Amino acid sequence: MGSSGFSWKLDDHPKLPKGKTIGLIVLDGWGEAKPDQYNCIHIAETPTMDSFKKTAPEKWRLIRAHGKAVGLPTEDDMGNSEVGHNALGAGRIYVQGAKLVDLALASGKIYDGEGFKYVQQSFDKGTLHLIGLLSDGGVHSRLDQVQLLLKGASEHGAKRIRVHVLTDGRDVLDGSSVGFVETLEGDLAKLREKGVDAHIASGGGRMYVTMDRYENDWEVVKRGWDAQVLGEAPHKFQNALEAVKKLRAEPKAHDQYLPPFVIVDGNGKAVGPIVDGDAVVTFNFRADRMVMLAKAFEYQDFYKFDRVRFPKIHYAGMLQYDGELKLPGRYLVSPPEMERTSGEYLVHNGVRTFACSETVKFGHVTFFWNGNRSGYFNSEMEEYVEILSDSGITFNVQPKMKAIEIAEKARDAILSGKFHQVRVNLPNSDMVGHTGDIEATIVACKAADKAVKMIIEAIEQVGGIYVVTADHGNAEDMVKRNKKGQPLLDKAGNIQILTSHTLQPVPIAIGGAGLSPGVRFRNDVPNGGLANVAATVMNLHGFVAPNDYETTLIEVFEN
Numbered sequence: 001m002g003s004s005g006f007s008w009k010l011d012d013h014p015k016l017p018k019g020k021t022i023g024l025i026v027l028d029g030w031g032e033a034k035p036d037q038y039n040c041i042h043i044a045e046t047p048t049m050d051s052f053k054k055t056a057p058e059k060w061r062l063i064r065a066h067g068k069a070v071g072l073p074t075e076d077d078m079g080n081s082e083v084g085h086n087a088l089g090a091g092r093i094y095v096q097g098a099k100l101v102d103l104a105l106a107s108g109k110i111y112d113g114e115g116f117k118y119v120q121q122s123f124d125k126g127t128l129h130l131i132g133l134l135s136d137g138g139v140h141s142r143l144d145q146v147q148l149l150l151k152g153a154s155e156h157g158a159k160r161i162r163v164h165v166l167t168d169g170r171d172v173l174d175g176s177s178v179g180f181v182e183t184l185e186g187d188l189a190k191l192r193e194k195g196v197d198a199h200i201a202s203g204g205g206r207m208y209v210t211m212d213r214y215e216n217d218w219e220v221v222k223r224g225w226d227a228q229v230l231g232e233a234p235h236k237f238q239n240a241l242e243a244v245k246k247l248r249a250e251p252k253a254h255d256q257y258l259p260p261f262v263i264v265d266g267n268g269k270a271v272g273p274i275v276d277g278d279a280v281v282t283f284n285f286r287a288d289r290m291v292m293l294a295k296a297f298e299y300q301d302f303y304k305f306d307r308v309r310f311p312k313i314h315y316a317g318m319l320q321y322d323g324e325l326k327l328p329g330r331y332l333v334s335p336p337e338m339e340r341t342s343g344e345y346l347v348h349n350g351v352r353t354f355a356c357s358e359t360v361k362f363g364h365v366t367f368f369w370n371g372n373r374s375g376y377f378n379s380e381m382e383e384y385v386e387i388l389s390d391s392g393i394t395f396n397v398q399p400k401m402k403a404i405e406i407a408e409k410a411r412d413a414i415l416s417g418k419f420h421q422v423r424v425n426l427p428n429s430d431m432v433g434h435t436g437d438i439e440a441t442i443v444a445c446k447a448a449d450k451a452v453k454m455i456i457e458a459i460e461q462v463g464g465i466y467v468v469t470a471d472h473g474n475a476e477d478m479v480k481r482n483k484k485g486q487p488l489l490d491k492a493g494n495i496q497i498l499t500s501h502t503l504q505p506v507p508i509a510i511g512g513a514g515l516s517p518g519v520r521f522r523n524d525v526p527n528g529g530l531a532n533v534a535a536t537v538m539n540l541h542g543f544v545a546p547n548d549y550e551t552t553l554i555e556v557f558e559n
């Protein structure tokens with residue numbers, strides 16, 4: 001112990017050895033649900049994942065991956081990658097962005113903070129622009145928070161407000177964008193009655209406009225920039241509701257992929273481009289799909305696309321999206337401060353780590369895993385490898401994605417003998433599940449299972465240990481259900497496809513030639529969740545987890 005009483009040194013586990021190679025596999029969007037025709041994991045051939053439960057049931061269990069178990073406001077909140085990987089890596093349950101924003105809005109403290117005061121400086125002469133995902137999905141943003149912010153901002157001096165909406169259909173049902181825009185229009189009309197000049201200024205589908213992540217495709221951000229900042233888009237409408245309805249009427253249109261549009265006045269002039277002296281707030285609380293836009297707004301030197309104009313604005317994020325890069329510099333609510341994550345402890349205790357995924361999930365097993373922190377803790381002890389994702393496609397077109405490439409990298413890292421922990425995220429069941437394409441999602445689940453097999457075979461070859469789990473559900477249920485669990489039909493009698501995550505628990509399996517005999521899941525942690533995994537993995541590396549970590553899921557049974 002140092003003089004402060006704190007030490008990075010972890011105690012030795014009394015029974016478990018050090019030095020084993022652990023393959024830590026996170027299947028993205030792989031939950032456990034009743035077997036039926038909408039459960040793609042059940043329908044797909046997944047012999048490896050099936051074998052865990054069948055052959056070693058004492059080393060397989062379910063853990064909670066939604067709601068309060070991952071720091072979300074209520075038990076009705078589905079899990080997501082950010083909170084899931086945070087919990088997996090940090091080993092504790094942090095109150096997450098969604099809840100922190102709720103609290104700041106409810107207490108009114110949001111308006112006393114430096115971030116709001118900064119944007120408020122523009123209210124006298126400039127326009128307040130709000131940009132973000134318009135839905136009640138609760139993964140990246142929430143409509144009720146936007147409504148409160150609109151009201152609060154106008155009460156705190158905003159006289160001219162423009163909202164730039166991104167339609168969802170990914171965390172919520174496809175087609176729901178129309179209702180959300182209607183609700184927002186109603187709120188803006190009420191503000192106008194009070195003398196606030198408030199309108200929707202632009203829009204587009206989240207996956208095609210603005211909300212790219214991990215720099216997979218800057219064109220997505222550019223399309224948003226052109227509409228939001230420059231007031232230019234291929235589609236022009238005088239009214240946002242009409243825009244969304246018309247664009248949705250196109251063949252194969254989906255909320256998440258709607259093309260960009262701007263709202264124009266009677267003379268065809270955009271009603272709300274962003275200009276010098278304006279204020280901008282990006283109202284998503286989640287980081288991954290807002291940090292690229294934050295860079296475009298903040299970086300003086302910026303070469304990812306031609307911004308044409310770089311307006312001098314007062315910009316704040318709902319939260320700070322990257323604590324290391326300090327992006328954005330101003331924010332309305334402070335993000336959860338995650339510290340002493342398992343990754344940081346393990347490098348201090350000599351555990352060499354390799355982490356890998358493809359671009360669309362790369363930050364999940366690095367940035368989110370490490371408590372929303374970019375980069376290495378110790379570059380001599382860690383290696384993070386990103387495999388480039390395909391860009392410009394929806395992943396139902398390529399449901400196998402880069403699963404095999406990820407597994408090959410993991411296999412090579414395991415066989416190299418250089419690492420004690422080889423951690424991957426396999427994105428297929430989630431990324432393809434979000435497209436709502438059932439056939440493709442079945443192919444995706446099969447591909448992920450094959451990748452698991454490859455990694456496990458390498459682990460067996462080196463006498464290591466595997467831990468296979470998931471961050472939340474998705475592909476195990478592809479239909480919206482009523483309270484009784486029956487599929488819901490739309491007006492035309494078709495089933496309502498569920499593109500979002502679920503409230504389902506996820507499996508965790510442990511095994512491998514290196515697993516000490518007698519290791520099994522305890523039965524006194526019935527409510528175990530993702531946050532219990534870190535202590536479990538630390539044990540398997542031969543250490544006892546810090547006292548304030550959620551308890552381990554395993555015990556060593558001796559006859």
Ligand SMILES: O=C(O)[C@H](O)COP(=O)(O)O
Nearest residue numbers: 080081082139170171430
């Ligand atoms: O950003 C997304 O793709 C979805 O809103 C949530 O999916 P994820 O939490 O699995 O990334």
Ligand SMILES: [Mn+2]
Nearest residue numbers: 028029081471
């Ligand atoms: Mn995920």
Ligand SMILES: [Mn+2]
Nearest residue numbers: 029430431434
């Ligand atoms: Mn997802």
